Amino acid sequence: MSETLIAELRVACPNAVVWDGAELASRDPGFDGRNFGASALVRPTDTAGVAGLVKFCAARGFSLVAQGGRTGLAGGAATIAGQIICDLGGLNKVEEIDPFARTAIVGAGTPLGTLQVAAAVHGLEPGIDLAARGSCTIGGMVSTNAGGIMAFRNGTMRHRVLGLEAVLPDGSVFSDLTRVLKTSAGYDLKHLFIGAEGTLGIVTRVALRLDPVAGASATALVGVPDAASAQRIVRHFLGQTGTRLTAAEILWQRFAAVMAKMLGYAPGQLPLEAPCLLVLGLGADSVDVAQSALEDGLAAIWEEAGIIDGLVATSEAQASAMWRLREETEMIERMHHLPPSFDVSVPGGGLDSYVARIEAGLKEIDASFAPYVFGHLADGNLHISINTDGPVSHALHEAIEDVLYEGLNEAGGSFSAEHGVGLEKRDAYERHADPVKQALARAIKGLMDPGNVMNPGKIISGP
Numbered sequence: 001m002s003e004t005l006i007a008e009l010r011v012a013c014p015n016a017v018v019w020d021g022a023e024l025a026s027r028d029p030g031f032d033g034r035n036f037g038a039s040a041l042v043r044p045t046d047t048a049g050v051a052g053l054v055k056f057c058a059a060r061g062f063s064l065v066a067q068g069g070r071t072g073l074a075g076g077a078a079t080i081a082g083q084i085i086c087d088l089g090g091l092n093k094v095e096e097i098d099p100f101a102r103t104a105i106v107g108a109g110t111p112l113g114t115l116q117v118a119a120a121v122h123g124l125e126p127g128i129d130l131a132a133r134g135s136c137t138i139g140g141m142v143s144t145n146a147g148g149i150m151a152f153r154n155g156t157m158r159h160r161v162l163g164l165e166a167v168l169p170d171g172s173v174f175s176d177l178t179r180v181l182k183t184s185a186g187y188d189l190k191h192l193f194i195g196a197e198g199t200l201g202i203v204t205r206v207a208l209r210l211d212p213v214a215g216a217s218a219t220a221l222v223g224v225p226d227a228a229s230a231q232r233i234v235r236h237f238l239g240q241t242g243t244r245l246t247a248a249e250i251l252w253q254r255f256a257a258v259m260a261k262m263l264g265y266a267p268g269q270l271p272l273e274a275p276c277l278l279v280l281g282l283g284a285d286s287v288d289v290a291q292s293a294l295e296d297g298l299a300a301i302w303e304e305a306g307i308i309d310g311l312v313a314t315s316e317a318q319a320s321a322m323w324r325l326r327e328e329t330e331m332i333e334r335m336h337h338l339p340p341s342f343d344v345s346v347p348g349g350g351l352d353s354y355v356a357r358i359e360a361g362l363k364e365i366d367a368s369f370a371p372y373v374f375g376h377l378a379d380g381n382l383h384i385s386i387n388t389d390g391p392v393s394h395a396l397h398e399a400i401e402d403v404l405y406e407g408l409n410e411a412g413g414s415f416s417a418e419h420g421v422g423l424e425k426r427d428a429y430e431r432h433a434d435p436v437k438q439a440l441a442r443a444i445k446g447l448m449d450p451g452n453v454m455n456p457g458k459i460i461s462g463p
């Protein structure tokens with residue numbers, strides 16, 4: 001991009017930070033090395049600034065890619081030369097928290113962790129949590145329909161958003177900052193932007209529901225023979241009164257073992273020998289109550305669930321060691337370069353048979369394949385990384401997908417649970433999503449963004 005164009009961008013977006021391609025190349029692109037392939041980055045400070053940038057791009061024929069925290073795992077924020085990044089980092093503000101109505105209005109560039117801290121002052125929380133909380137933004141989470149640790153209880157981002165504001169591809173502003181749960185006033189168009197990965201507009205402000213935060217919490221690591229046993233434990237705690245199950249994360253043995261090794265845990269530091277490990281979070285009025293409820297609850301269901309071993313954390317350090325096992329998943333990337341990774345939803349009680357089937361199917365492709373499997377147990381969302389360096393060939397990737405996605409749609413599951421489609425799952429979308437749904441999506445994209453200004457080539461291929 002010429003110096004003249006960069007200068008024109010500075011004039012069109014007077015209050016914004018503007019970086020050229022050279023500046024971008026010298027910066028950290030976040031979780032995807034392709035994020036900073038663009039020719040320029042513009043960081044406006046408000047909705048009007050975003051609208052000005054969009055109008056400039058629409059008039060000059062540039063395509064625009066919105067970026068928040070750059071923690072996305074589906075390549076949705078990847079850019080190429082000639083494109084311009086709209087960085088939402090300048091819209092980083094918790095504008096309002098209404099403790100009575102339990103709602104928040106936030107700028108799209110606000111990190112989740114910032115909102116969590118601001119809401120906690122009022123005894124509230126956003127009701128959604130994920131390991132990238134320090135960097136991922138509310139706008140990015142809306143745009144990928146993020147799920148995370150608490151989705152089994154509170155739903156995904158789609159269920160937390162009450163209203164939103166977005167700049168459309170022609171620069172006009174869609175404004176629906178509804179703050180009430182009940183509104184039945186025609187088509188609920190905000191949902192078009194949730195999970196759209198920036199292909200239909202740029203989300204600038206969001207109205208969210210908040211929930212009361214538990215006074216304290218306790219963590220346990222429980223060893224079980226299989227996922228069915230872990231699910232029995234979860235049902236038990238969900239049925240308890242006076243406490244609140246806040247997390248139920250599952251780690252298959254191979255994943256837990258490699259994580260413990262990479263994190264440098266001493267042998268025996270945590271009970272990690274069972275075929276499946278369950279990390280449980282329980283909220284209550286005090287730490288003592290939460291710990292006792294975990295101990296008593298596990299004792300009550302020990303035999304029925306076939307529990308092999310278990311440990312209730314007695315210190316924050318011990319709880320943190322349990323959570324690091326589940327959350328510091330970039331350790332897998334230190335073992336393997338760009339390992340092929342997947343994110344599926346498996347319905348009902350089918351987790352054990354699903355894992356057994358994919359273990360066998362992957363071995364048929366390559367006898368050395370042994371997947372790392374972990375995820376959000378209570379909503380059946382499994383993350384799967386293959387123990388090989390990537391990127392693998394297109395044919396091999398498709399063969400792995402065929403094993404992983406076989407029968408999922410028919411059973412009511414999903415080939416993309418919470419990370420989105422972006423570039424990574426675009427082929428899978430074309431092969432596995434309902435053709436009528438795809439045609440409708442293409443028609444909506446054509447109607448809203450005829451010039452293909454917004455994040456072209458993501459989710460839907462071609463112009």
Ligand SMILES: Cc1cc2nc3c(=O)[nH]c(=O)nc-3n(C[C@H](O)[C@H](O)[C@H](O)COP(=O)(O)OP(=O)(O)OC[C@H]3O[C@@H](n4cnc5c(N)ncnc54)[C@H](O)[C@@H]3O)c2cc1C
Pocket residue numbers: 031065066067068069070071072073075076077088108109129130131132135136137138139140141142143144145146147148149197198199201202203204327329330418419422455458
């Ligand atoms: C360690 C780790 C753990 C994770 N755990 C989870 C998890 O448990 N659950 C889960 O759901 N995800 C998880 N993720 C994925 C990721 O954090 C989420 O997808 C997150 O929602 C992305 O937010 P972001 O601000 O980083 O978005 P980015 O990566 O910047 O962008 C993601 C997509 O959203 C678009 N976008 C960003 N901001 C806007 C905007 N304002 N308007 C329109 N489009 C926009 C981008 O164009 C891109 O398509 C994890 C990621 C990491 C690295």
